[in-house]
Amino acid sequence: MTDLSDLPPVSWARRIAAVRPFLALSAALALWVYAVRHTDVSRLDDFGLVTALHPAFWAGLAVLTTGFWFTVRGGRRGDAWPAAYVLGLLVMERATQAVLYPTPLYAWAWKHDAVVGHLLTAGRLQGADRLGDMAVYDQWPGFFAAQAALVRLLGVEDAAMYMAWWPLASSVLLLLPLLLIYRTFTEDRRLIWTAVWLFCVADWVGQDYFSPQSVAFALHLGVLAVVLRRYARTGGHPARQGQALWTVLITVMVAAIVVSHQLTPAMLVVSLVALAFTRRHRDWTPSATAVVVFLAWCLTAALPFLSAAMPELIRAVGDIGGNVEAGYGTTPTGTGALVTSWAARLLSAAVLLLALAGAVRQRVLRHRAWPLLLLAAAPLPMFAAGSYGSEMIFRVLMFMLPGAAFFAAAALLPRVPTLATAATAATAATAGTAAATAAPPTSPPRGARLAAWAPLAVLLAGTLAFVPSYSGKDRVSYFPPREVALVRQLFDEAPDGSLVVAANRNYPLALEAYWRTDHYWFLDDDRRHVDEILRDPAGVLARDMAAVEPPARAYFLLTQGQMAHSEMNGPLDASELRRVRDAVAASPRFEPVAENDAGVLYVLKPASREGER
Structure with missing residues (x-):
């Protein structure tokens, strides 16, 4: 033993x-x-x-x-x-x-x-x-x-x-x-x-x-x-x-x-x-x-x-x-x-x-x-x-x-x-002619241990830099539950053939039910038309939305995700988009459907569609 x-x-x-x-x-x-x-x-x-x-x-x-x-x-x-x-x-x-x-x-x-x-x-x-x-x-x-x-x-x-x-x-x-x-x-x-x-x-x-x-x-x-x-x-x-x-x-x-x-x-x-x-x-x-x-x-x-x-x-x-x-x-x-x-x-x-x-x-x-x-x-x-x-x-x-x-x-x-x-x-090593070199030494010398700190600093800097590189635009990428709920309400009630008008496509459920609804993002248009919208937001948008035939409806949607995307990437800043939102809210052509702290949803009134044609 x-x-x-x-x-x-x-x-x-x-x-x-x-x-x-x-x-x-x-x-x-x-x-x-x-x-x-x-x-x-x-x-x-x-x-x-x-x-x-x-x-x-x-x-x-x-x-x-x-x-x-x-x-x-x-x-x-x-x-x-x-x-x-x-x-x-x-x-x-x-x-x-x-x-x-x-x-x-x-x-x-x-x-x-x-x-x-x-x-x-x-x-x-x-x-x-x-x-x-x-x-x-x-x-x-x-x-x-x-x-x-x-x-x-x-x-x-x-x-x-x-x-x-x-x-x-x-x-x-x-x-x-x-x-x-x-x-x-x-x-x-x-x-x-x-x-x-x-x-x-x-x-x-x-x-x-x-x-x-x-x-x-x-x-x-x-x-x-x-x-x-x-x-x-x-x-x-x-x-x-x-x-x-x-x-x-x-x-x-x-x-x-x-x-x-x-x-x-x-x-x-x-x-x-x-x-x-x-x-x-x-x-x-x-x-x-x-x-x-x-x-x-x-x-x-x-x-x-x-x-x-x-x-x-x-x-x-x-x-x-x-x-x-x-x-x-x-x-x-x-x-x-x-x-x-x-x-x-x-x-x-x-x-x-x-x-x-x-x-x-x-x-x-x-x-x-x-x-x-x-x-x-x-x-x-x-x-x-x-x-x-x-x-x-x-x-x-x-x-x-x-x-x-x-x-x-x-x-x-x-x-x-x-x-x-x-x-x-x-x-x-097997023949006894040399020491094996295939693996790093178990106990590196003091100089080698000190030399390890510089590569560690590089590795640490790269690892920390990943976070802003990967998550630095989460203000654009994240959609809070109230924004999701607002958009979901839109698609739950929109009849087939309806049109959804938004500033850009940066919102949740952006193409939900795309096989039965149409989408129009006005910031994708050329700059001249965007400037035209800025001069008369409610009037130009109502004209652009007027071709929708009942019982389909034309909706205007503006959410915080759209505003964050435009503010960080252009072409309009938050104040300009708020001006568009306020003009739509004040216009008799549009009727409010839903609103919360994450966005607003309006629908173009049928009478306005007929008047714009």
């Missing part, structure tokens, strides 16, 4: 080191819980959630980042603790809004909920003769059809019951393909998990909300993970084992992308073609599969939309300056909007510069992970394809991020081994 007294005693330092990851993670989450319980979002200013958050939130984020950094650098702890920290980061980043706000964010999310509602109501896809411009969603129905099935499966009323939590769910979906991609090129846990962390904090563009893009991006990464891991040449020869099965899997994922989103298939094709031109991945099966499936859908189901949009698409091709200017070239109004916009720009620029530094500094890694550099650069030509509704620059940044985050992480770490160098080191 072993005499336990002969075993060496466990030092207190070692015991503390063993529980340190748990203590830091627990403290961070406790601070987060305290912060969300003491944060008031009833009155957001131009800085959105940034100034509303309790200071404990920022302390918790700092503790979480610091604990993560020293955990991944602190020796062989496996993947459990880094994974726990990344999940904690996603909870603090993506679940905070779902906990704080009683209603889902983003007018576009509400719009997508309306599309799901249409599929549930109609039970089938419909064309432009029935839906007008909204028929484009029925030509890419994959995401919406899946959500309609999920709504029925869960037995809930609509997707709004769970879409506030969609950013967290869609972000967690990205973790598996990201890990598979990064593990293709290194076994260094420091590099893998730091890259995942940087990806999470730099992915501020907001495409994780309830949208086809959120799922399509996860599938995009899934296809890349399969191609990088299963279609790479080994020893100069392509690996054929199980290739048919992997091709079937790729085909299914590509098909799901193609039927759900317009831009992601094009980004995927560009990435796969770029990989196919490299010696290591010179297998054209994945790219040919993506091209065939993409073209098949474009030439059949999506052809009506593409035929109508083709002249505008052709005009935008090659106009790189104009396509970029449509995104970042515009300057938001208001101090808060300007500060949060620059925070996002600086965060993206910092990650890209770190990626460049990592690629230059880590020469062996650059050679081994060359496909990731290529994938980071592959989306850049899409700037020449169009502005994508002023969002192309944001989408390009998002598709560049997986590769950029990997090399940005390499810039923050000491020299890291690739799979090849790790295998060589392990062989040398």
Whole structure:
């Protein structure tokens, strides 16, 4: 029997080191819980959630980042603790809004909920003769059809019951393909998990909300993970084992992308073609599969939309300056909007510069992970394809991020081994000719410990900068319950064929029942007509609304979400919109329907419709 007294005693330092990851993670989450319980979002200013958050939130984020950094650098702890920290980061980043706000964010999310509602109501896809411009969603129905099935499966009323939590769910979906991609090129846990962390904090563009893009991006990464891991040449020869099965899997994922989103298939094709031109991945099966499936859908189901949009698409091709200017070239109004916009720009620029530094500094890694550099650069030509509704620059940044985050992480770490160098080191250690170098030392020297603080400061700054970049415009994105109730009352009582007139589309349920009602957003008109409305708001709006035939009715809706959007992005400020509202309220042509502190609702009187014709 072993005499336990002969075993060496466990030092207190070692015991503390063993529980340190748990203590830091627990403290961070406790601070987060305290912060969300003491944060008031009833009155957001131009800085959105940034100034509303309790200071404990920022302390918790700092503790979480610091604990993560020293955990991944602190020796062989496996993947459990880094994974726990990344999940904690996603909870603090993506679940905070779902906990704080009683209603889902983003007018576009509400719009997508309306599309799901249409599929549930109609039970089938419909064309432009029935839906007008909204028929484009029925030509890419994959995401919406899946959500309609999920709504029925869960037995809930609509997707709004769970879409506030969609950013967290869609972000967690990205973790598996990201890990598979990064593990293709290194076994260094420091590099893998730091890259995942940087990806999470730099992915501020907001495409994780309830949208086809959120799922399509996860599938995009899934296809890349399969191609990088299963279609790479080994020893100069392509690996054929199980290739048919992997091709079937790729085909299914590509098909799901193609039927759900317009831009992601094009980004995927560009990435796969770029990989196919490299010696290591010179297998054209994945790219040919993506091209065939993409073209098949474009030439059949999506052809009506593409035929109508083709002249505008052709005009935008090659106009790189104009396509970029449509995104970042515009300057938001208001101090808060300007500060949060620059925070996002600086965060993206910092990650890209770190990626460049990592690629230059880590020469062996650059050679081994060359496909990731290529994938980071592959989306850049899409700037020449169009502005994508002023969002192309944001989408390009998002598709560049997986590769950029990997090399940005390499810039923050000491020299890291690739799979090849790790295998060589392990062989040398087994033969007794050298010490193993595949993992960081358990007890780094004092100089190395001091050197860890500078990268930690960079990581902490980027993590904190995510909050204004991601949540700085929540004054525009958040719709309080009274605003939701006001708009819901409108659509509950509006007869079929009614017209809803609003300043812009930034309000909840903005396209509710779009298959039976029409919508007109007067700030989308040219500036001359907007100025005409400002000169005589009630008279011009009554004239614009007069064509509605009874029993349909013409409604005027103005909410705080519309005013916040116009005040922060133009073209009218709050005082000008209040002048429009007051003119409508004072006009005998309009009759009040409902009003609360979140907005007003008026209806054009039938006599006024006849008089304006």
